[in-house]
Amino acid sequence: xxxxxxxxxxxxxxxxxxxxxxxxxxxxxxxxxxxxxxxxxxxxxxxxxxxxxxxxxxxxxxxxxxxxxxxxxxxxxxxxxxxxxxxxxxxxxxxxxxxxxxxxxxxxxxxxxx
Amino acid sequence: xxxxxxxxxxxxxxxxxxxxxxxxxxxxxxxxxxxxxxxxxxxxxxxxxxxxxxxxxxxxxxxxxxxxxxxxxxxxxxxxxxxxxxxxxxxxxxxxxxxxxxxxxxxxxxxxx
Numbered sequence: 001x002x003x004x005x006x007x008x009x010x011x012x013x014x015x016x017x018x019x020x021x022x023x024x025x026x027x028x029x030x031x032x033x034x035x036x037x038x039x040x041x042x043x044x045x046x047x048x049x050x051x052x053x054x055x056x057x058x059x060x061x062x063x064x065x066x067x068x069x070x071x072x073x074x075x076x077x078x079x080x081x082x083x084x085x086x087x088x089x090x091x092x093x094x095x096x097x098x099x100x101x102x103x104x105x106x107x108x109x110x111x112x113x114x
Numbered sequence: 115x116x117x118x119x120x121x122x123x124x125x126x127x128x129x130x131x132x133x134x135x136x137x138x139x140x141x142x143x144x145x146x147x148x149x150x151x152x153x154x155x156x157x158x159x160x161x162x163x164x165x166x167x168x169x170x171x172x173x174x175x176x177x178x179x180x181x182x183x184x185x186x187x188x189x190x191x192x193x194x195x196x197x198x199x200x201x202x203x204x205x206x207x208x209x210x211x212x213x214x215x216x217x218x219x220x221x222x223x224x225x226x227x
Contacts, residue, residue: 002157033214042219043158043203056214090157102148103215105157 003027006091006106014114018079021109025072025093031055032074033094033103034066038087049074050096081113116141120204120218127194127225135189135221137178137204145206147171147180147187148215152201161189161202194225 003026013019025032034046036059045058049068060066063081068074078085088110092103121136139145146165150158162171167182176191187204204218 002159004157043217045214045216048214058214092157102160102163103158105150105159107155107157 002104002106004091004093004104004106006089006109008109009107010110010112012112012114013081015081015083017081017113018077019081019111021076021078021089021091021111023074023076023091023093023106025074025091026104029093029095029104030072031094031096031101032068032072033092034060034074034076035090035092036087037090037108043090046076078111083113086111086113116145116206116208116216118204118206118216118218120202120221122219123201123221123223125221125223127223129196129225129227130193131225133189133191133194133198133223135202135204135223137187137189137218139185139187139204139206141185141206141208143208144182145208147178148205148207149176149178149187149189150203150205150217152203152220154200158203194223196225196227199223199225 005024030051033048036044046060048056066076088108090108092105094101117140148163149161151161152158162173164171164180170179178189201220203220205215
């Protein structure tokens with residue numbers, strides 16, 4: 001058990017809809033990262049937050065947004081969903097905002113857009 | 115930009131066979147290198163890491179050596195077990211400022227009894 005909790009485990013929704021994925025980081029970890037895993041693109045970094053502030057941005061679409069709250073949990077909002085957004089979305093956390101601190105991954109949220 | 119290339123799978127081996135999964139990288143500066151493993155239905159777990167040239171990371175019988183001259187970080191295990199069946203990801207982190215991990219596409223390993 002990594003200590004990172006993601007909810008929900010599965011999400012099925014229709015095109016055009018909006019969903020929110022939630023992540024609770026490991027106790028004591030200040031950094032939260034979001035990754036998208038799909039068969040064709042592999043693991044793509046989306047965005048990182050450190051202690052409530054955006055730290056780094058990757059290949060995140062404008063339809064997607066995220067935030068980290070004062071209690072350090074994070075939410076990833078996906079809107080105007082398209083079929084191609086179907087993927088596994090992983091949250092990870094680390095102790096500091098340093099790239100060489102090991103990332104601890106949650107088990108992911110599987111999003112299916114129909 | 116930074117990138118990681120790892121051998122395409124899937125890789126199928128018999129128990130006790132020798133495993134090598136190749137990984138090469140492109141990066142500016144001096145990245146840290148990692149191998150992560152993903153078991154079915156789970157998130158990724160750190161398997162081993164190396165933070166500077168010639169470092170050898172090792173864990174659970176797996177090892178990889180950071181080779182700056184060949185920009186490689188190949189994963190090896192002398193004798194695989196059925197329980198090693200998983201997807202293995204090579205990754206790098208640019209210590210120069212970027213704090214995200216860049217992953218390879220993953221290599222699926224299946225070990226048959």
